[in-house]
Amino acid sequence: MMKKKFRLTDPGIFVWVLLVAIVIFSAVANPVFLRPRNLKNVFLIQPVGLGLASLGQAVIIISGGIDMSIGAAVSLLTSVAGGLYRDFPGVSVLTVFLIISAMGTVIGLLNGLLVVKLKIAPFMATLATMSVIQGGIFIYTKKTIGGIPKSFRFIAEGSVGPVPFCFLYLAVIFALVLILMNRSRYGRHLYAVGANEWVASITGIAVDRVKLSAYLIGGLLTGLASVFLAGRMGGGGPLVGKGYELDTITAVVIGGVSLAGGDGNIAGAIGGVLILSIFSNLMNLLDVNPYIQMLLKGLILITAVFFYAAKTAKAKGQEA
Amino acid sequence: MKKGLSLILITLLMLSLGAAVFAGGQQDAAGKDEFVIGWSNAGMGDSWRQFLKANFEAEVAANPEIVKYYISDANERPEKQIADIDDLLAKGVDGLIIYPTVGDAIIPAVERAYESGIPVIVFGGSINTDSLTCLVTQDLYEFGRSQAKWLAEELGGKGKIIMLSGIAGNTTAEERLAGAREVFDANPGIEVLDHQYCDWSAAKTKTIVEAMLNAFPEIDGIWADSGLMSWPALQAFEEAGRKLVPSTGDQLNGYAKYVSEKNVPAYLYPMSTRLSAEAVKVLVAAMKGETVDKKVAASFEGMGPEAIKKFVKPELSDWWWVGDDQMPAEFLPRL
Numbered sequence: 145m146m147k148k149k150f151r152l153t154d155p156g157i158f159v160w161v162l163l164v165a166i167v168i169f170s171a172v173a174n175p176v177f178l179r180p181r182n183l184k185n186v187f188l189i190q191p192v193g194l195g196l197a198s199l200g201q202a203v204i205i206i207s208g209g210i211d212m213s214i215g216a217a218v219s220l221l222t223s224v225a226g227g228l229y230r231d232f233p234g235v236s237v238l239t240v241f242l243i244i245s246a247m248g249t250v251i252g253l254l255n256g257l258l259v260v261k262l263k264i265a266p267f268m269a270t271l272a273t274m275s276v277i278q279g280g281i282f283i284y285t286k287k288t289i290g291g292i293p294k295s296f297r298f299i300a301e302g303s304v305g306p307v308p309f310c311f312l313y314l315a316v317i318f319a320l321v322l323i324l325m326n327r328s329r330y331g332r333h334l335y336a337v338g339a340n341e342w343v344a345s346i347t348g349i350a351v352d353r354v355k356l357s358a359y360l361i362g363g364l365l366t367g368l369a370s371v372f373l374a375g376r377m378g379g380g381g382p383l384v385g386k387g388y389e390l391d392t393i394t395a396v397v398i399g400g401v402s403l404a405g406g407d408g409n410i411a412g413a414i415g416g417v418l419i420l421s422i423f424s425n426l427m428n429l430l431d432v433n434p435y436i437q438m439l440l441k442g443l444i445l446i447t448a449v450f451f452y453a454a455k456t457a458k459a460k461g462q463e464a
Numbered sequence: 465m466k467k468g469l470s471l472i473l474i475t476l477l478m479l480s481l482g483a484a485v486f487a488g489g490q491q492d493a494a495g496k497d498e499f500v501i502g503w504s505n506a507g508m509g510d511s512w513r514q515f516l517k518a519n520f521e522a523e524v525a526a527n528p529e530i531v532k533y534y535i536s537d538a539n540e541r542p543e544k545q546i547a548d549i550d551d552l553l554a555k556g557v558d559g560l561i562i563y564p565t566v567g568d569a570i571i572p573a574v575e576r577a578y579e580s581g582i583p584v585i586v587f588g589g590s591i592n593t594d595s596l597t598c599l600v601t602q603d604l605y606e607f608g609r610s611q612a613k614w615l616a617e618e619l620g621g622k623g624k625i626i627m628l629s630g631i632a633g634n635t636t637a638e639e640r641l642a643g644a645r646e647v648f649d650a651n652p653g654i655e656v657l658d659h660q661y662c663d664w665s666a667a668k669t670k671t672i673v674e675a676m677l678n679a680f681p682e683i684d685g686i687w688a689d690s691g692l693m694s695w696p697a698l699q700a701f702e703e704a705g706r707k708l709v710p711s712t713g714d715q716l717n718g719y720a721k722y723v724s725e726k727n728v729p730a731y732l733y734p735m736s737t738r739l740s741a742e743a744v745k746v747l748v749a750a751m752k753g754e755t756v757d758k759k760v761a762a763s764f765e766g767m768g769p770e771a772i773k774k775f776v777k778p779e780l781s782d783w784w785w786v787g788d789d790q791m792p793a794e795f796l797p798r799l
Contacts, residue, residue: 290568
């Protein structure tokens, strides 16, 4: 294998360059950005929910799939967390944590089975699950269920010394996923399957099992994200996760992960999430009109995708 | 080269994180006579929200002690609104107004803001916490009840109706619906043929009502929680060549224009955008250190056919809000 040359425009690097650029710009644009309290919000707390869900989305996308059901799953799981406390006051934090994580994994299993066993295209399969879950939520509850107690909210609001607990929560899970994806044989298989299923299968990789496992991991991570979000919102409701699937895809794409599968670093997803988090904070600090915000967000996405597409085209050209 | 650059990037990030870890204290607003306020708004998607903002800005201008204001937009998402509230607090506002996306999904942020020591006014929704200065609200059950009572009376307590709601799961839509159902359940002569969520969308309403018109040969009345739906519903009746029936809605000018032009009985119950101005008034009082009630329930009167003829603005946009335009002209939305 040829040793890769290092370039700032490499997708795995570009996201971090973009991140540093936006940090520097924010610091210059408004001094409030550098206030410790603001930095703590923007780096350590606000990115946690989207960060965890985007890690899941990234694993699935790298395996060659996509998950459109994340938003509905977040709505369902946070609602159930609220519902558990409503119906069983005094339930332990650990029990709720385990139930929500398990339910997330089951949703992942469902998605995985539709894709692997019924051979439904991932986009359609997970779009269908989205609709099924959304319907299910409305049967379960039409209203937001609040009232999650402080003990559970510790996950989102508590601190260990000066460090917010939720940051540690994200950091540990991120480290585990990073090791799994970048340092294990399983991770290599996942990339191989995402890049080319047929080639992967003739090299002896159990393609179906690998694909299924990607959805399981994705579902688990959605569950873990929902645990944080339920704590952060103090409850859940039928609409609270709306649009989350698109946000995770945006973060993952900005992070340099190819939607075609098999390419990109999982860490990029976190970079993408941080960029979105800082961007949103900056827009608030500068008091930018909401319509302009949407427009600028689109421009960031296009810039990232443009860089990556140009890079891929060039790489393909060199191969030929 | 690669290592060097990575090192720089990592150092920069670590520095930011390091600074972030040592979070600072809070500002104190007491004893000031100039105020900076923040409004964490849920979204800016339609003309009703524009009137809400116009009423807010007109009231801010009427209070010279407010020297600056910020408005954030949560894009209708609670998680974004929580971040917005934290951002406004980081900017150091002296008072905060919150129009909730989903009341019970932002409680921790509302409590955080209140515990930071500034007055926090929540308006336009329900929220299940006492950790706020004042909840300025309109009774949405009463909204639905009042509409339903009028319709039941208009039909003489007997008839087949359809029900059209906003967005499933949305607190406003669900509470209006619950209020209306209460009344219809108590009126055995009223038969509810069908209830559907039309998302406050004209296009969706038309499609759904067209299907209802095919399914039911007799429909005597329309309960809709908003003119955004009763208006297109009536248009669907007209296009199908069916007799126009009594309907309910809110103070949307287009709907008011349509029913007064067609001379068909209707009932408008206002979802008043003046509520944002009420919130500003309460906030200013609280920032000045005056005692304010924990809850302010603004009440409004419904408009029957006669009142509609009086308040309708035939020369203005369909997206005008009847009765909500009592402000200096420069603040009025350009529609």
